[in-house]
Amino acid sequence: MDKVQFLLFIAVTLFAIGLLGVIVRRNLLVMLMCMELMLNGVILSLVTFAQQTGTTSGAVLVFLIFVVAAAEIAIAIPIVLLLVRQKHTLEAAAYGDLKG
Amino acid sequence: MSYLLTWIVVLPLAGAIANGLLATRLREAPLGRTFVTAVGCGLPILSFVLALRAFVALSDNGGAPLVDVAYTWATIGGRSFEIAFYFDRLAAVMTLIVTGVGSVIHVYSTGYMHDDKSYARFFAYLNLFLFFMLSLVLGRSLLVLFVGWEGVGLASYLLIGFWFDDPANAAAGKKAFVTNRIGDAGFLLGMFLLYWAFGTLDMDRINAAFAGGKATMISASLAGVLLFIGASGKSAQIPLHVWLPDAMAGPTPVSALIHAATMVTAGVYLIARMSGLYMQAPGASAVVAVIGAATAFFAATIAIAQTDIKKVLAYSTVSQLGFMFVALGVGAYGVGIFHVYTHAFFKACLFLGAGSVIHALGGEQDIRKMGGLAKRIPVTFWTFAIATAAIAGIPPLAGFWSKDEILWNAFASSSGGSPMLWAVMAATALMTAFYMFRLLWLVFLTPSRMAKDVEHHVHESPWSMTGVLVALAALSAVGGFVALPHFLEPVAPLARTSESLHHLETPLLVVSVVIALAGLAGAWLVFGRGLERAAGYARRFAGLHRTLVNKYFIDELYERMLGRPLVWLSDRVFLGLGDRMLIDGSLNGLARLAQRTAGVLSRVQTGSLHLYALLVLAGSVVVLAWSFRHG
Numbered sequence: 001m002d003k004v005q006f007l008l009f010i011a012v013t014l015f016a017i018g019l020l021g022v023i024v025r026r027n028l029l030v031m032l033m034c035m036e037l038m039l040n041g042v043i044l045s046l047v048t049f050a051q052q053t054g055t056t057s058g059a060v061l062v063f064l065i066f067v068v069a070a071a072e073i074a075i076a077i078p079i080v081l082l083l084v085r086q087k088h089t090l091e092a093a094a095y096g097d098l099k100g
Numbered sequence: 101m102s103y104l105l106t107w108i109v110v111l112p113l114a115g116a117i118a119n120g121l122l123a124t125r126l127r128e129a130p131l132g133r134t135f136v137t138a139v140g141c142g143l144p145i146l147s148f149v150l151a152l153r154a155f156v157a158l159s160d161n162g163g164a165p166l167v168d169v170a171y172t173w174a175t176i177g178g179r180s181f182e183i184a185f186y187f188d189r190l191a192a193v194m195t196l197i198v199t200g201v202g203s204v205i206h207v208y209s210t211g212y213m214h215d216d217k218s219y220a221r222f223f224a225y226l227n228l229f230l231f232f233m234l235s236l237v238l239g240r241s242l243l244v245l246f247v248g249w250e251g252v253g254l255a256s257y258l259l260i261g262f263w264f265d266d267p268a269n270a271a272a273g274k275k276a277f278v279t280n281r282i283g284d285a286g287f288l289l290g291m292f293l294l295y296w297a298f299g300t301l302d303m304d305r306i307n308a309a310f311a312g313g314k315a316t317m318i319s320a321s322l323a324g325v326l327l328f329i330g331a332s333g334k335s336a337q338i339p340l341h342v343w344l345p346d347a348m349a350g351p352t353p354v355s356a357l358i359h360a361a362t363m364v365t366a367g368v369y370l371i372a373r374m375s376g377l378y379m380q381a382p383g384a385s386a387v388v389a390v391i392g393a394a395t396a397f398f399a400a401t402i403a404i405a406q407t408d409i410k411k412v413l414a415y416s417t418v419s420q421l422g423f424m425f426v427a428l429g430v431g432a433y434g435v436g437i438f439h440v441y442t443h444a445f446f447k448a449c450l451f452l453g454a455g456s457v458i459h460a461l462g463g464e465q466d467i468r469k470m471g472g473l474a475k476r477i478p479v480t481f482w483t484f485a486i487a488t489a490a491i492a493g494i495p496p497l498a499g500f501w502s503k504d505e506i507l508w509n510a511f512a513s514s515s516g517g518s519p520m521l522w523a524v525m526a527a528t529a530l531m532t533a534f535y536m537f538r539l540l541w542l543v544f545l546t547p548s549r550m551a552k553d554v555e556h557h558v559h560e561s562p563w564s565m566t567g568v569l570v571a572l573a574a575l576s577a578v579g580g581f582v583a584l585p586h587f588l589e590p591v592a593p594l595a596r597t598s599e600s601l602h603h604l605e606t607p608l609l610v611v612s613v614v615i616a617l618a619g620l621a622g623a624w625l626v627f628g629r630g631l632e633r634a635a636g637y638a639r640r641f642a643g644l645h646r647t648l649v650n651k652y653f654i655d656e657l658y659e660r661m662l663g664r665p666l667v668w669l670s671d672r673v674f675l676g677l678g679d680r681m682l683i684d685g686s687l688n689g690l691a692r693l694a695q696r697t698a699g700v701l702s703r704v705q706t707g708s709l710h711l712y713a714l715l716v717l718a719g720s721v722v723v724l725a726w727s728f729r730h731g
Contacts, residue, residue, distance in 0.1 A: 022713045031709070096707030 007048040015041030027090045028080050032073065039069050104157070105168035105185035105238055108150045108195065112230035115143035120224035133219060140223030141206045144230055148199035155192050163189060163590055165304070167240065179299060186240035186304065190591040193437060193584065194237040194369055197444045201361045202230050204568045208452050209353040211564035212459060222262065222351070229255035233362055237369060241301040242291050245370070249287070249334065252363045253280045259358060260350040272349040279343040283333015290326030293318055307376025320377055324384025327374060328391075331367030335421045338395045342655055344418055348410040352455030355410060360417045360451050361444040368424045368440050372433040375592050379431065382515065389429025389516050393524045396422025398652065400531035404538070405638075405648035408465050409454045412539050416491065417447060419528060426525060427506045430513035433592035434585030435505045442498035445579050446490040449572035453484035456561045456569065457543060461554050467539065468631060472548030476558045479566040481544045483573035488540045490576040492533035493616040501580030503529060504612045511608060512597040522608075526615055533619020541627040549630070 014037055021034030043062050050058025080090075087094050118139050119126075126132030158166060165188035173181045187195070206226060213222050232251025239245040253276075261273030295301055297318040298309055310320060331337070336344035347359045358364070371378060371388065378385050396419045403415035420443050427436035458465055460477050474481040490497035493504065507529065511522035548555060560566065585594060626634050638645040647653070704715075 019713075019717060023710050023717070026710075092709045099705050099707035 004048055004052050008045060011041045011045040011048065013041070014038070014044060026092055028083070028092055029090060031092065032076055032080070036069065036073070039065060103168060103170065104150060104154050105166060105187050106170040108147050108154065108199070109185065109231060109234045109238055111143045111147045111150070112227040112234065115139050115227035116224045116231060119220045119227065123218070123220035123224060126220050127217070136220045136223055137210050140220075140227060141203070141210060143227065144199060144203045144206050147230070147234070148196075148203045151192075151195045151199045154187055155196065158187060158189070158192055165191075173243075181243060181301075182241070183244055184240040184302075185235075185238040185244075186302075187238060188304075188591050189588050190369075190372060190437065191237055193441060193588065195234065197441055198230065198233050198237060198362050201444050201448050201572075202226075202233075202357060204571060205353050205357040205361075205448065205452070208356075208455070208565050208568040209351075211562045212353055212455055213351065214562075216351075218262070222259075225255055225258045225262070226354075226357070229259065229358060229363070233366075236366055240303065242294065242303060242306075243301045245303070245373075246287065246291065249330075249366060249370075250284070252358070252366065253277060253284075253334070256280075256347065256354075256358050256363055259354040260347045262350055262354065266349075269349040272343075272346040276343040276347050279340050280333045283330045283340050285329070286326045286333070287330025290323050290330065293323050293326060297323075303373055307374065310376040310380045320381035321383035324374075324378050324381035325387055327370060327377075328367075328384060328388055331370050331425075332391060333367075334370075335364050335367030335425070336395075336418050337367070337391050337421065337425060338398065339654075341395060341399065341418050342658065345411055345414040345651070348408070348414050352410070352451060352458060355414070356448045356451030356455065359414065360447040364417060364421060365424070365440045365444070368421065368428060368436050371425075371428045372437050372592050375433040378428070378433075379515075379593070385429050385431065385516055387429075388425050389510075389521065392422045392425025392427075392429055393510075393521055393528075394422070395419070396426065396528045397524055397531075400528045400535065402648055402651050403535040404531060405645060407468050407649075409457065409467050409470075409539065409543065410451070410465055412467070412535060413447070413450055413454060416450075416532065416536065417443075419532060420447065420491070423503065423506050423525065423528070426510055426521065430509050430517045430521070431515040431593075431595035432505070432509035432513060432585070434588035434594060435502065435509055437588060437592065438584040439502040439506060441582075441584055442490070442502040442576070442579050445572055446487040446497075446499055446576040449483055449487035449569060449576050450491065452565070452569055452572065453480050453487065456480040456565055457484075459561050459565070460558050461550070462557055464550075464554055467542045469549055469551065469554075470543045471546045471550065471630070472544070473558070474544040477560045479560060480569060483566075483569040484544065485540060486573040487576045488536045490580075492536050492619055493529055493612060494533075494620070495613055495616075496580065498576050498578070498580035500613075500616070504609055505585065507612050508605060508608055509595050509597070512601040512604070513595040514598050515595060517595075517597070526611070529612065530615045530619050530622075533616045534622050537620045537623030538627045541623060542631070546627065546630045 018034045018037030018039075018041060021037065022031050025031055025034065043065055046058045046062050046065075050056065050062075083095055084090060119136055122132075122135075126136055129135070154166060158164075165186055168185040168187070169182050170185065171183040173183055175181075206223070209222065209226065213219055216222060229252060232248045232255055234248070236245055236248025236252060239248055257273045257277045260276055261270045264270045264273075291301065294306055298306055300306065333340045344359060344364065348355050350359070378388070399415045399418035399422060403412050403419065406412045406415060420439070424436045424439045424443070427433070427439060456477065457470070457473065457480060460473070460480070461470065464470070486497065490499040493500045495501075507522060507525055510517050510525050511519060550558075626637065650656070
């Protein structure tokens with residue numbers, strides 16, 4: 001198993017753990033963290049490919065994703081805080097009445 | 101003066117527009133009523149003066165028709181459709197009747213409608229009617245004639261329903277309009293047929309083509325019958341006569357102008373105008389004569405039993421129109437127009453006289469509640485009496501000459517005349533004299549049967565009304581001395597009569613005088629003292645009396661045969677099946693389908709974030725799998 005394969009394996013594992021967490025866990029904050037895990041898996045794969053092909057565009061994309069992820073979490077955390085202030089719980093199922 | 105004919109037509113339109121647009125403003129204006137009167141009466145009178153001038157020009161031309169192309173409406177391919185006016189002797193007679201009688205009726209209306217709140221609207225409609233009627237009689241092509249034809253139908257509708265507050269009046273207007281549409285369908289088909297055959301709708305050209313024997317490609321009888329269907333709608337002939345008696349719901353001057361003197365004779369004019377066609381169409385002419393005779397006879401029988409003064413006159417009009425059609429049917433076109441001309445005078449006089457009576461009695465129309473009016477409203481009485489004698493055919497008044505000519509032609513014409521036809525018409529003439537003198541006696545001569553408070557208020561009408569009555573009565577008296585059929589001979593040839601019958605002409609003339617006097621005597625015998633003797637007869641022939649009072653139950657028959665099936669069809673098939681089931685049903689069905697699908701799909705939206713994430717995952721997997729397979 002060479003280095004690239006190993007890194008990609010880790011990337012897929014990160015992504016899978018994150019996905020599983022989003023689907024399985026009930027805690028909103030944990031779900032957010034798991035989403036970050038998924039993003040990190042993607043970032044790792046981008047860096048790996050950029051390294052392998054010797055181009056810079058992958059690395060540039062990584063910075064873009066950092067910014068987007070920071071913005072996303074900056075909005076998501078206050079929303080979660082506001083929700084918690086309403087019902088005093090982090091259970092995702094408690095907010096099922098928000099469906100259309 | 102150029103565009104003379106166009107001016108004749110357009111002037112009343114200007115009046116209609118002026119009064120129509122300003123109607124509501126003028127109601128409060130200080131001189132509004134004067135303005136309405138000046139415009140509403142002045143322009144028709146001006147039109148009449150111009151018509152006289154055109155008539156002089158026609159005589160100077162030696163009878164050659166004046167043609168006035170006002171506007172080229174459309175050019176399609178090589179064929180152009182022009183709004184052209186055509187003034188020959190026939191059109192001249194009709195134009196003078198329409199503008200002349202029209203003008204005096206306008207003057208009469210200033211008195212009759214004086215207190216009506218919609219004074220300006222009335223004159224606007226009346227002028228509009230004159231405009232359309234003049235384009236009808238002056239139009240060179242059937243197209244212009246048809247526009248006028250429909251226009252007078254519209255004006256008639258508006259004026260029948262003039263007092264539209266009462267739903268009965270509005271219903272009468274609707275009935276007239278719908279019945280006329282049935283006739284118009286025939287008229288349109290006839291027009292299409294003629295255009296297809298000749299490539300023109302100019303009536304003089306069509307007549308020339310028929311006279312020149314170039315018209316072998318279409319059946320003249322078919323075209324003739326189709327046009328006659330239109331004529332029978334407008335001129336209230338069986339089976340489309342039902343609208344005219346109901347049309348009496350309109351103001352009385354309207355009944356006089358539109359439903360007696362001018363519009364209803366449009367059918368007669370149309371057939372006289374197309375005489376070139378009808379001379380080549382013996383079948384169609386026979387239809388015209390038979391329908392005319394049947395209408396004349398049955399309408400006269402109905403008139404005997406009616407008790408509303410205007411209804412009697414309405415059925416009398418239907419009957420007289422039947423006389424005209426008999427004349428047309430036996431090829432005596434000029435004679436038919438002669439009767440149009442005399443009828444315009446005496447029937448206008450009778451209607452306006454009836455209007456004066458109704459005015460005097462404050463709206464009462466039932467002749468059983470009249471009587472003894474001769475001394476109270478003498479001018480109305482004398483003019484009414486002269487017009488009655490004229491329509492009954494007492495010599496030497498106008499009606500005698502034209503009616504005798506019709507009877508003679510019905511007897512002796514070699515194109516359709518027969519003793520049988522003469523006998524029917526003579527019987528009708530007898531009934532005409534009878535019911536008209538019945539009316540005269542019951543309204544004016546028998547002892548009064550009026551209610552006390554009505555009797556107290558009886559008054560003679562203002563001079564604007566009585567003056568018109570006197571003028572029309574004078575014309576009814578002397579109008580018959582004009583030898584109109586001979587004047588019209590270049591346009592509408594006289595009917596050929598069999599030489600072998602000429603020795604009978606004088607005896608028949610004597611017979612027709614005797615018939616008129618017999619009608620008078622009969623009416624005096626039965627109604628001379630009042631209603632008692634007539635009531636006795638009515639009891640003895642109760643079945644016949646009921647049939648006549650109810651107009652042969654024709655309205656009921658139409659209601660049952662046509663009205664109800666149509667309502668059923670509309671309600672069940674068109675509304676129930678077509679509208680509700682097919683159109684509404686399919687739309688509602690689509691909406692329900694969307695609703696149900698959405699109902700099923702909305703179950704997916706649970707509100708559970710985990711399920712959503714799972715579905716996103718599944719979706720991504722499917723998309724990826726699909727793109728791998730097809731990539």
